[in-house]
Every structure is written in structure tokens, then in C-alpha cells.
Amino acid sequence: MADLLGISLVYYRKMENGDRPLSKQFEEKIRNSFFKKRESSTVFVGTNDYTNIRFQTLNVREVVSKILGLNVENFQLNEYNRYQYPFYISYGHINVYYHDKDIKAGVLIEMSGQACREMEYEFEYHQKQRTWYDFFNDCFLYANKKAPENDDFVKITRFDLALDEQYNPQEGNFDLFKLLTSAREGRWNGRKQNYSAILGGRRTKEGMINDGLTVYFGSKQTHLFFRFYEKDYERASQEMTSVEAIRDMYGLRNRYEISMRKEISTDFIKRYIEEDFDLADEGVKIINDN
Incomplete structure (x- = not known):
């Protein structure tokens, strides 16, 4: 909050505790901070x-x-x-x-x-x-x-909803390895109680082919399950070409899959019909909520 207001943390705490007066200027800044739409460079399909x-x-x-x-x-x-x-x-x-x-x-x-x-x-x-x-x-x-x-x-x-994160060479993309590291170090605080990961590759005549990283959250036996993976590496392996070529041709980077079953999937589709929401936006909400 101090960063958003452009002041020191000490000064902000004094205002929050009532030790410093809250001017109209800062009232407006706080109001704008809460209602400002956050611009994201990440594009999902x-x-x-x-x-x-x-x-x-x-x-x-x-x-x-x-x-x-x-x-x-x-x-x-x-x-x-x-x-x-x-x-x-x-x-x-x-x-x-x-x-x-x-x-x-x-x-x-x-x-x-x-x-x-x-x-x-x-x-x-x-x-x-x-x-x-x-x-x-x-x-x-x-x-x-x-x-x-x-x-x-x-x-x-x-119902499986897939969110494809488009490749962004200028500003970068989300790093699934950081997410895996957070889980391994106990800094992951999701609703799902368990996670697993697969990191694979194989040696060929043309050299080493990496299949990329896949991270799973939850169990396939539950009604809500998550699978995040490096889609560009998977596609490159399937088409026997380079990751760079896949990024150029398809603009792919990561894929985030949300697998819904039974009551959860039926309720989701019913709500989709009633509200006609954007599937990618709703998928992001589900991931953030979990």
C-alpha cells in the first residue's frame, strides 16, 4: 500500500494508526488505488x-x-x-x-x-x-x-477449460518452475492438499528434446483438478521442431487446464449460460480462488 501511495512504510503506518493526519490528497490516492484497474501483459485464450x-x-x-x-x-x-x-x-x-x-x-x-x-x-x-x-x-x-x-x-x-498463455518475448511469461519451487519450499497455500510434477525429455539423433514441465494440483479423483504445463515444449516435441519455431508459429507458452466434474462442471456451465461470461476470465478467477 505504501508503494502504491508513493510514501515510506513508516509514514504509511503512522497514517494508518492515526498518528499522522490523512489529507484529502491521500484520501483520493487511496480511493484510486482500490478502484484502479490493474493492467496485465499476460494474454489468455x-x-x-x-x-x-x-x-x-x-x-x-x-x-x-x-x-x-x-x-x-x-x-x-x-x-x-x-x-x-x-x-x-x-x-x-x-x-x-x-x-x-x-x-x-x-x-x-x-x-x-x-x-x-x-x-x-x-x-x-x-x-x-x-x-x-x-x-x-x-x-x-x-x-x-x-x-x-x-x-x-x-x-x-x-468439462475441461484450457487457458493458453500467449508468448510474450518483451515482458516475459509466468515461470512454472517458480510455482513448483514455492510448493517444494512450503510457500504454496492453495486449497488443494497435494501437488505433483513431471519434468521429462529424451535424447535423439538431432540432440536432446525437452518435453517441458507439468505441475498438477489436487487429485484426478476429485471434482476439481489443475494441470499446468509448458505448452510450447509439448507442441515442439509433438511436431519434432524447435520451441522457438512453435512460439513464432503459434504464439504459445504455458497452458493452464482446469478439469471440472459432476456437480462442479454442471453448475459452471449453467452459470455460463446465465451470465455469458468470458471463459478465460472465469478460468483465471477459479485458479486464483484455489
């Missing part, structure tokens, strides 16, 4: 990186048509089963599991990160520039129409 949605209905054809906006005839029927569902169909990486008898299990849509990108392609080029907001809103509109008295008709059983 928020994306839907994993979504599971369950509907209590046996009408898989209608769910595929009304929710995904796709034709069930274009899906492939898979011979093996998953998640104890007797039927499993897929379109690219978009998976749909369904029952023909158990209405509570009903129909489950599963979209990994790659499937979400495929769905966005459908939104933009085949569904009149539909958005994720439209998609989730359609899920609950469908539920209200089919079973207005059933609060369990639709559930977002998993």
Missing part, C-alpha cells in the same frame, strides 16, 4: 478442451441431431463397448455412447480436445457459425422441452 454430457433419454438419433447438429447415419458403429454402454458410435473423434433400455444412463456424448476442435469446425462451416455458448444452451433447452420436471435429465459430467 480460453478453450473448451474436454466435454462429457449425459442425457436421460433412449433417443440417440434425436440427441445427435438436436445437440450435435449431425446426422447419425454418418457415425460409425464400433464393435467394442466402453463405460458399460452396450452401443458406441463415433464421428471422427466425437464419441456417443447409448443404452436401449437403461434410461438413466441414456446417451453420453464424449468430446476430447481433438473432438472439440472438430466440433468447432462443424460450428463454423456447417452450422451457421454456432458457438459453444449456443451448444450448451441447446442442451438445457432440449432438457426443458423433453423433461421440465427432471433436474437430472442433462448433466455435464466433465
Whole structure:
């Protein structure tokens, strides 16, 4: 506070204790300090990186048509089963599991990160520039129409929000190693009780390839889990190129993933529909709160 006001800590403490008079000038400075918007050089891009949605209905054809906006005839029927569902169909990486008898299990849509990108392609080029907001809103509109008295008709059983921190060569980026050091030295005071980290790499003919640092907070068995990692290193490893090339081409640095499940994910999406907030801003709030 003394730094914000441009005075010494001793002088500030005297004003705070009432030993020095508080002038109108300092009253205004204090007021402005609390209401000043903090400018940040960090730019985040928020994306839907994993979504599971369950509907209590046996009408898989209608769910595929009304929710995904796709034709069930274009899906492939898979011979093996998953998640104890007797039927499993897929379109690219978009998976749909369904029952023909158990209405509570009903129909489950599963979209990994790659499937979400495929769905966005459908939104933009085949569904009149539909958005994720439209998609989730359609899920609950469908539920209200089919079973207005059933609060369990639709559930977002998993939603992963990814925040990509854009590479900033001028002012730098957040250092995940500092976060890991804080945790190791006991200076991490988060809500989550445990953390873990992976730092990997491998030797190749072209030289050493680093996979970067990944830090986990919480447990994958809980309903809220965090995974922070150096996205530029991961992408460089995948594309067999340099980290510098990835930063130039994609502008990537770190990724912060928030994995929400069950009640937390359903409540988050309901609030998203009601408030239409910016996903990246809301993701930052969740991280800061935890």
C-alpha cells in the first residue's frame, strides 16, 4: 500500500494508526488505488478442451441431431463397448455412447480436445457459425422441452477449460518452475492438499528434446483438478521442431487446464449460460480462488 501511495512504510503506518493526519490528497490516492484497474501483459485464450454430457433419454438419433447438429447415419458403429454402454458410435473423434433400455444412463456424448476442435469446425462451416455458448444452451433447452420436471435429465459430467498463455518475448511469461519451487519450499497455500510434477525429455539423433514441465494440483479423483504445463515444449516435441519455431508459429507458452466434474462442471456451465461470461476470465478467477 505504501508503494502504491508513493510514501515510506513508516509514514504509511503512522497514517494508518492515526498518528499522522490523512489529507484529502491521500484520501483520493487511496480511493484510486482500490478502484484502479490493474493492467496485465499476460494474454489468455480460453478453450473448451474436454466435454462429457449425459442425457436421460433412449433417443440417440434425436440427441445427435438436436445437440450435435449431425446426422447419425454418418457415425460409425464400433464393435467394442466402453463405460458399460452396450452401443458406441463415433464421428471422427466425437464419441456417443447409448443404452436401449437403461434410461438413466441414456446417451453420453464424449468430446476430447481433438473432438472439440472438430466440433468447432462443424460450428463454423456447417452450422451457421454456432458457438459453444449456443451448444450448451441447446442442451438445457432440449432438457426443458423433453423433461421440465427432471433436474437430472442433462448433466455435464466433465468439462475441461484450457487457458493458453500467449508468448510474450518483451515482458516475459509466468515461470512454472517458480510455482513448483514455492510448493517444494512450503510457500504454496492453495486449497488443494497435494501437488505433483513431471519434468521429462529424451535424447535423439538431432540432440536432446525437452518435453517441458507439468505441475498438477489436487487429485484426478476429485471434482476439481489443475494441470499446468509448458505448452510450447509439448507442441515442439509433438511436431519434432524447435520451441522457438512453435512460439513464432503459434504464439504459445504455458497452458493452464482446469478439469471440472459432476456437480462442479454442471453448475459452471449453467452459470455460463446465465451470465455469458468470458471463459478465460472465469478460468483465471477459479485458479486464483484455489
